[in-house]
Amino acid sequence: MAQAETTQTEIVTEHTLFAEPIFSIGNFTVTNSLLNSWLMILIVIVISVSLRSKIKLIPGKLQGMFEILIEMFLETFDSVTGSREKTLKFFPLVFTFFIFILINNWLGILPWVGSVGKMVSENGANVFIPFFRGGTADLNTTLALAIIGVLASHIFGITTVGFWKYFNKFINIKALIEIPKKVLKEPTILIINPIKVFVGFIEIVGEFAKIASLSFRLFGNIFAGEVLLASMAALFAFGLPIPFLFLEMIVGLVQALIFAMLVLIYLTVMTTAEEH
Numbered sequence: 001m002a003q004a005e006t007t008q009t010e011i012v013t014e015h016t017l018f019a020e021p022i023f024s025i026g027n028f029t030v031t032n033s034l035l036n037s038w039l040m041i042l043i044v045i046v047i048s049v050s051l052r053s054k055i056k057l058i059p060g061k062l063q064g065m066f067e068i069l070i071e072m073f074l075e076t077f078d079s080v081t082g083s084r085e086k087t088l089k090f091f092p093l094v095f096t097f098f099i100f101i102l103i104n105n106w107l108g109i110l111p112w113v114g115s116v117g118k119m120v121s122e123n124g125a126n127v128f129i130p131f132f133r134g135g136t137a138d139l140n141t142t143l144a145l146a147i148i149g150v151l152a153s154h155i156f157g158i159t160t161v162g163f164w165k166y167f168n169k170f171i172n173i174k175a176l177i178e179i180p181k182k183v184l185k186e187p188t189i190l191i192i193n194p195i196k197v198f199v200g201f202i203e204i205v206g207e208f209a210k211i212a213s214l215s216f217r218l219f220g221n222i223f224a225g226e227v228l229l230a231s232m233a234a235l236f237a238f239g240l241p242i243p244f245l246f247l248e249m250i251v252g253l254v255q256a257l258i259f260a261m262l263v264l265i266y267l268t269v270m271t272t273a274e275e276h
Contacts (some may be wrong), residue, residue, distance in 0.1 A: 010080060015106065019138040021127045032130055033138035036113065040103045041137060073098075080261065081268050090267045093152060098260035103137055105222055105252030108134020109229060109245055136255075137223045139215065146214035149263040157270030165273060177223040214262060221255050 019031035051066070059067055073095060077087040107113060113132045135141045158166045168174045175193040182189050225248045232244050 003017055019133055022129070022131060031138070031140075032133040033141060034134050034251055036107055036132045037104060037135035037141060038130070042102065043103060044099060046184070053137045058228040074259075078266060080264050086268065086271070090156075090264055091245055092265070094260050094264045095150065098256050101218065102147070102253060102256035102257055104135035106249060107132075107258060108137055109248045109252070110225055118173065133228055134222055137226050139219045142215040143258070144217040146216070149214060149259075150210050150266065153263070153270040154207075156267055160271040162274050166270075168200070170200045170204050172197045194268070210266065214259060218255055218259055222252060225251055242270060 019033035021029045021031050022035060023030050046169050051063075054060075074084070074087055074091065077091060077094065078084055081087045081090065113130070113134060116131055118129055118131070119126045154166075158269060164174075172193075175196040179189055229244055229248060
């Protein structure tokens with residue numbers, strides 16, 4: 001009698017810190033977080049086109065609601081910039097950050113995100129790879145957003161303050177030039193101006209710290225939330241995860257608002273002359 005052998009293949013499902021590749025277009029790898037971001041962009045485009053075609057001089061209920069929402073944001077931004085002119089200048093960029101991050105955060109907690117995917121064989125085990133993963137649960141996405149936000153603050157700063165003043169905020173050549181000119185009248189300049197130069201180098205380090213802070217804060221909160229939801233669902237799939245879903249919706253809103261407001265603060269500070 002032949003002995004039947006049964007081979008059981010282990011199915012591995014886990015939350016990885018990195019986004020998993022789904023397919024490639026030439027040398028360009030498309031990950032599940034990138035697919036989710038593309039889906040978010042498609043949703044925003046459809047909603048924007050739909051709303052734009054329905055804009056009227058006398059607003060309806062939906063248009064009125066959006067106008068109230070926009071006015072609330074404008075007033076909130078005014079409290080940071082101190083000027084409606086600056087607010088209107090920064091609003092398109094900052095509000096885009098808010099919408100992009102908010103929808104990505106909320107898409108990441110939908111039931112089919114992380115649960116619909118494909119099986120891939122790795123080291124004798126079947127590894128489940130989801131087709132979609134929250135865009136902001138990928139450090140690549142949050143790092144890109146942080147770099148764009150910080151670079152934008154520098155671009156606005158140069159165009160507003162002027163290149164020479166802005167350059168001296170970080171590499172203070174002006175302070176060094178003033179030393180031989182004013183040393184006889186103000187001997188303390190020998191101490192004060194070298195300190196200004198040193199502070200400029202600290203500012204450079206601070207710019208890299210901004211990028212790290214923005215990217216890791218957003219990534220850490222969203223990734224931790226997804227792991228928490230997966231853990232709760234593994235313990236008890238029915239009922240238990242619901243309160244945590246609402247909690248993650250609040251966290252997603254708060255994190256989107258924090259990111260947008262920090263970018264707005266950076267824009268405001270960088271476009272203000274040092275003497276002001």
